[in-house]
Amino acid sequence: MGFPILLVIILTLLSLILLVVVADNNSTASGHVALNCGASGQNNDDNGRTWDGDTSSKFAPLVKGVTAPASYQHPSLPSTVPFMTARIFTSNYTYSFPVSAGRMFVRLYFYPIAYGNYAVSDAFFSVTTRNLSLLNDFNASQTAQAINVAYLVREFSLNVSSGSLDLTFAPSKHWNGSYAFVNGIEIVPTPDIFTTADTRFVNGGTPAPFQINTDRGFQTMHRLNVGGQAIPPKDDLSFYRSWANDSPYIFGGSGVAFSRDNNLTIKYTSTVPNYTAPIGVYGTARSMGTNAQVNLNYNLTWILPVDAGFFYLLRFHFCEIQYPITKVNQRSFFIYINNQTAQRQMDVIAWSGGIGRTAYTDYVIITTGSGQVDMWVALYPDLSSKPEYYDAILNGLEVFKLQDYGKNNLAGLNPPLPQKPDVNPNGPSREGNSRGTVLAAICGAIGGFAVLLICFGVCIACRRNKKISKDSDKSDDGCWTPLADYSRSRSGNSGNTATTGSHASLPSNLCRHFSFAEVQAATNNFDQAFLLGKGGFGNVYLGEIDSGTKLAIKRCNPMSEQGVHEFQTEIEMLSKLRHRHLVSLIGYCEDKNEMILVYDYMAHGTLREHLYKTKNPPLSWKQRLEICIGAARGLHYLHTGVKQTIIHRDVKTTNILLDDKWVAKVSDFGLSKTGPNVDNTHVSTVVKGSFGYLDPEYFRRQQLSEKSDVYSFGVVLFEVLCARPALSPSLPKEQVNLADWALHCQKKGILGQIIDPLLQGKISPQCFVKFAETAEKCVADHSIDRPSMSDVLWNLEFVLQLQESAEDNSSLTGGMSSSDVSSPLVPTRLQSDEPSTETTTTTTASTMSITQRSIASAESAGLTPSTIFSQLMNPDGR
Ligand SMILES: *[C@@H]1O[C@H](CO)[C@@H](O)[C@H](O)[C@H]1NC(C)=O
Ligand SMILES: *[C@@H]1O[C@H](CO)[C@@H](O)[C@H](O)[C@H]1NC(C)=O
Ligand SMILES: *[C@@H]1O[C@H](CO)[C@@H](O)[C@H](O)[C@H]1NC(C)=O
Ligand SMILES: *[C@@H]1O[C@H](CO)[C@@H](O)[C@H](O)[C@H]1NC(C)=O
Ligand SMILES: *[C@@H]1O[C@H](CO)[C@@H](O)[C@H](O)[C@H]1NC(C)=O
Ligand SMILES: *[C@@H]1O[C@H](CO)[C@@H](O)[C@H](O)[C@H]1NC(C)=O
Ligand SMILES: *[C@@H]1O[C@H](CO)[C@@H](O)[C@H](O)[C@H]1NC(C)=O
Ligand SMILES: *[C@@H]1O[C@H](CO)[C@@H](O)[C@H](O)[C@H]1NC(C)=O
Ligand SMILES: *[C@@H]1O[C@H](CO)[C@@H](O)[C@H](O)[C@H]1NC(C)=O
Numbered sequence: 001m002g003f004p005i006l007l008v009i010i011l012t013l014l015s016l017i018l019l020v021v022v023a024d025n026n027s028t029a030s031g032h033v034a035l036n037c038g039a040s041g042q043n044n045d046d047n048g049r050t051w052d053g054d055t056s057s058k059f060a061p062l063v064k065g066v067t068a069p070a071s072y073q074h075p076s077l078p079s080t081v082p083f084m085t086a087r088i089f090t091s092n093y094t095y096s097f098p099v100s101a102g103r104m105f106v107r108l109y110f111y112p113i114a115y116g117n118y119a120v121s122d123a124f125f126s127v128t129t130r131n132l133s134l135l136n137d138f139n140a141s142q143t144a145q146a147i148n149v150a151y152l153v154r155e156f157s158l159n160v161s162s163g164s165l166d167l168t169f170a171p172s173k174h175w176n177g178s179y180a181f182v183n184g185i186e187i188v189p190t191p192d193i194f195t196t197a198d199t200r201f202v203n204g205g206t207p208a209p210f211q212i213n214t215d216r217g218f219q220t221m222h223r224l225n226v227g228g229q230a231i232p233p234k235d236d237l238s239f240y241r242s243w244a245n246d247s248p249y250i251f252g253g254s255g256v257a258f259s260r261d262n263n264l265t266i267k268y269t270s271t272v273p274n275y276t277a278p279i280g281v282y283g284t285a286r287s288m289g290t291n292a293q294v295n296l297n298y299n300l301t302w303i304l305p306v307d308a309g310f311f312y313l314l315r316f317h318f319c320e321i322q323y324p325i326t327k328v329n330q331r332s333f334f335i336y337i338n339n340q341t342a343q344r345q346m347d348v349i350a351w352s353g354g355i356g357r358t359a360y361t362d363y364v365i366i367t368t369g370s371g372q373v374d375m376w377v378a379l380y381p382d383l384s385s386k387p388e389y390y391d392a393i394l395n396g397l398e399v400f401k402l403q404d405y406g407k408n409n410l411a412g413l414n415p416p417l418p419q420k421p422d423v424n425p426n427g428p429s430r431e432g433n434s435r436g437t438v439l440a441a442i443c444g445a446i447g448g449f450a451v452l453l454i455c456f457g458v459c460i461a462c463r464r465n466k467k468i469s470k471d472s473d474k475s476d477d478g479c480w481t482p483l484a485d486y487s488r489s490r491s492g493n494s495g496n497t498a499t500t501g502s503h504a505s506l507p508s509n510l511c512r513h514f515s516f517a518e519v520q521a522a523t524n525n526f527d528q529a530f531l532l533g534k535g536g537f538g539n540v541y542l543g544e545i546d547s548g549t550k551l552a553i554k555r556c557n558p559m560s561e562q563g564v565h566e567f568q569t570e571i572e573m574l575s576k577l578r579h580r581h582l583v584s585l586i587g588y589c590e591d592k593n594e595m596i597l598v599y600d601y602m603a604h605g606t607l608r609e610h611l612y613k614t615k616n617p618p619l620s621w622k623q624r625l626e627i628c629i630g631a632a633r634g635l636h637y638l639h640t641g642v643k644q645t646i647i648h649r650d651v652k653t654t655n656i657l658l659d660d661k662w663v664a665k666v667s668d669f670g671l672s673k674t675g676p677n678v679d680n681t682h683v684s685t686v687v688k689g690s691f692g693y694l695d696p697e698y699f700r701r702q703q704l705s706e707k708s709d710v711y712s713f714g715v716v717l718f719e720v721l722c723a724r725p726a727l728s729p730s731l732p733k734e735q736v737n738l739a740d741w742a743l744h745c746q747k748k749g750i751l752g753q754i755i756d757p758l759l760q761g762k763i764s765p766q767c768f769v770k771f772a773e774t775a776e777k778c779v780a781d782h783s784i785d786r787p788s789m790s791d792v793l794w795n796l797e798f799v800l801q802l803q804e805s806a807e808d809n810s811s812l813t814g815g816m817s818s819s820d821v822s823s824p825l826v827p828t829r830l831q832s833d834e835p836s837t838e839t840t841t842t843t844t845a846s847t848m849s850i851t852q853r854s855i856a857s858a859e860s861a862g863l864t865p866s867t868i869f870s871q872l873m874n875p876d877g878r
């Protein structure tokens with residue numbers, strides 16, 4: 001009796017944990033393994049590698065798991081091998097490769113797409129090697145979408161102590177029906193490439209020596225051929241590495257790329273063996289530029305997204321390749337990592353021993369926080385060198401994540417998706433096929449984004465956008481204006497690439513007409529490096545005119561639905577709206593059939609990105625009050641300051657922008673131009689706005705009044721007080737909606753318990769009472785019970801006075817000023833996930849004479865580039 005049961009148990013266990021030895025004859029000889037998962041036989045890829053299938057291979061007799069062909073071959077795949085087949089695991093499976101002990105690159109190839117009946121969305125899994133977690137709850141599809149690529153190669157460097165390299169693929173326990181998959185596994189033995197150099201730990205003071213343990217695991221995060229073309233594996237035969245072009249990571253598009261002088265030969269040295277990096281890396285570089293005066297005024301900066309909470313090894317590859325730099329003390333510069341000095345007076349000639357000689361330097365840095373963070377790498381000239389040489393150079397840069405010893409972990413979180421559904425119903429954006437599908441998927445994923453909204457209204461205030469994607473070449477999207485840039489404000493650094501056109505000074509009250517030449521000059525002829533965002537109806541560029549005035553320039557796609565007439569109507573209307581607390585249209589260009597709009601540049605971004613999910617320093621209570629007052633003034637002006645009442649309809653913290661002096665400006669006010677004094681029948685048949693901010697009465701009755709804005713503004717006030725999103729779907733039901741929850745707490749007298757912890761003890765009691773009362777009134781259920789904007793404004797001013805007098809008279813600290821807390825150690829405040837909640841509900845089809853547009857905005861998740869996108873929509877499209 002016992003025997004069959006035992007057998008069943010054994011069989012079950014076997015099916016759960018299969019340990020299989022895989023190897024091919026060739027690879028054991030060279031040590032190089034290339035396993036084409038889910039395939040059989042041998043196949044060559046386009047990079048000179050021969051891949052062995054893992055199916056019915058005599059070396060992998062027990063391999064289990066389904067094999068499946070990919071459902072579609074994406075044009076960007078470098079080769080069909082190993083991507084077009086996959087091995088699918090619905091239970092744990094371990095590949096076991098016999099390898100010689102030592103260090104090796106382990107590359108995992110993933111092409112996230114449907115395989116047979118396996119939906120891409122169910123691929124959710126972990127990969128471990130022995131005890132070390134390489135990938136955890138990995139969503140390949142999300143990861144690929146987040147950086148807008150079709151396939152992924154995850155490269156690790158492991159020091160395998162003995163016997164075999166075991167790779168376990170385990171479907172996630174956190175997803176029903178999850179499976180694991182892999183398209184290819186490559187193993188390339190290497191010497192000890194990490195512990196050879198003189199590594200320094202950068203943490204504020206003088207960098208100290210740092211010992212990297214030889215058994216530590218690494219993950220390659222970035223490998224850049226600075227100033228040069230991407231280098232495919234076939235051109236880096238040492239280890240089949242891929243080197244990417246660095247320009248997508250360059251901040252402000254600055255620097256000048258160049259190649260070695262023709263008569264120069266590159267020489268490796270004994271300390272820099274030829275496998276360190278190929279000639280192609282050392283033979284090209286980026287410098288700051290030829291104008292020493294310009295170089296003095298900016299840092300040549302790369303911004304590289306990495307996972308927070310790990311140590312990183314940064315390897316800088318150097319080689320002087322340009323005459324006349326042949327002597328010590330000519331080109332000398334500083335290296336900063338995350339704004340900390342890594343190297344003073346880096347002199348490549350001194351380090352390498354002459355022109356054409358290779359060198360590299362290694363630094364270790366630690367990143368804090370969670371999720372993804374940006375790593376800043378900057379070069380700045382050494383001012384003690386001769387002024388004519390004020391410059392810096394970099395040839396290559398590698399960034400490796402170090403295994404977290406305590407947790408035996410190398411896995412980061414899946415990167416958040418860029419929230420920028422591009423939903424022109426009349427066709428995908430110009431980005432091509434991948435974008436279309438990717439974005440469609442994003443739309444789906446971000447369920448709440450009923451982006452296909454219609455809105456009505458005259459439109460065009462441009463929306464702010466800001467995605468400077470971490471892969472900015474691939475960044476796309478959204479559009480729009482007040483390019484309030486997010487935390488990585490692109491200030492002062494366009495370096496050598498900024499040019500200015502001929503121009504007259506800005507007329508103060510009118511909308512300026514720009515010539516096309518001026519716009520071209522301001523954007524360096526729409527240089528990709530100046531691109532801040534793309535959308536179905538145009539691209540937004542950062543422009544600089546009049547020697548330094550920064551602008552957001554939107555070039556409407558001539559193919560967009562926005563006709564010339566609408567374009568003009570919009571300019572006419574928007575150019576009349578001028579107020580200190582409104583973001584304004586500065587000018588336009590309609591030469592050569594172009595439709596270009598020019599807006600203010602808002603250096604500090606949105607209010608939201610200073611409230612939560614941000615690494616920006618928190619705002620003090622007084623700063624918050626001043627910003628609320630500014631925004632209230634802007635809205636008050638819209639409601640009463642112009643001939644025809646303008647109802648904003650989309651008041652929220654992402655539509656309140658902050659300029660370089662922290663002056664609050666309302667944006668997107670051009671969205672709707674309706675009021676009770678306008679014939680209502682032609683107006684809103686569409687509820688437009690953002691859930692969480694939406695006036696319940698407006699929603700119920702589709703009746704629009706200025707009081708709808710007051711309601712939304714009340715939500716903003718609570719958001720400012722509590723530092724949490726208007727909607728947080730992941731919280732317990734009663735807390736999801738901030739307005740409801742805050743009202744509930746206010747009625748119970750416990751509002752003080754849900755305020756931003758950073759404000760605890762900083763708000764004077766009278767001030768708090770008055771503020772809460774004001775916010776409470778704003779979100780009254782019936783519009784008739786809500787105060788007017790002018791009452792709100794008056795109340796807020798009073799609230800500020802209460803706070804100021806309390807601060808004067810007491811020990812109340814008055815909160816933190818941003819300078820008090822600008823230390824990088826301020827904990828990042830992360831809140832629960834907040835899927836976008838923007839939506840517009842169409843209730844009836846309506847005839848609109850003017851432009852249709854819809855918007856949705858991503859929350860400004862501080863840690864990631866936030867995106868606000870907008871879209872001109874064709875009402876007939878639905
Ligand atoms: C591969 O190696 C195995 C033994 O390890 C041997 O039996 C087989 O013939 C070899 N195959 C080839 C093609 O060399
Ligand atoms: C592997 O070995 C087989 C048989 O020995 C040979 O035909 C094949 O070309 C080899 N592949 C590589 C990549 O060397
Ligand atoms: C895995 O971790 C456990 C406990 O942390 C340790 O005892 C064991 O030796 C480790 N195994 C390997 C293969 O490193
Ligand atoms: C993985 O990401 C995709 C796209 O972002 C999403 O649709 C899918 O639901 C995710 N899968 C899991 C299991 O989270
Ligand atoms: C599968 O692997 C994961 C991670 O290695 C482990 O947590 C889980 O217990 C394994 N499941 C089974 C059934 O062995
Ligand atoms: C691998 O680690 C061992 C110690 O665990 C060390 O002796 C050896 O030198 C390391 N090999 C490499 C190539 O780093
Ligand atoms: C590196 O140099 C060795 C000889 O020292 C040579 O055999 C090898 O082919 C070179 N590798 C590359 C990638 O140039
Ligand atoms: C290479 O050319 C530069 C001028 O471009 C010259 O200064 C230098 O002397 C030349 N070097 C050699 C080795 O010929
Ligand atoms: C470095 O400084 C810039 C501004 O000077 C700031 O925007 C950026 O966030 C800082 N980077 C890091 C990693 O602290």
Ligand SMILES: *[C@@H]1O[C@H](CO)[C@@H](O)[C@H](O)[C@H]1NC(C)=O
Nearest residue numbers: 296297298299336339378380
């Ligand atoms: C360059 O970066 C360093 C480190 O973040 C900073 O201290 C310095 O002010 C920057 N210089 C310029 C000109 O931006």
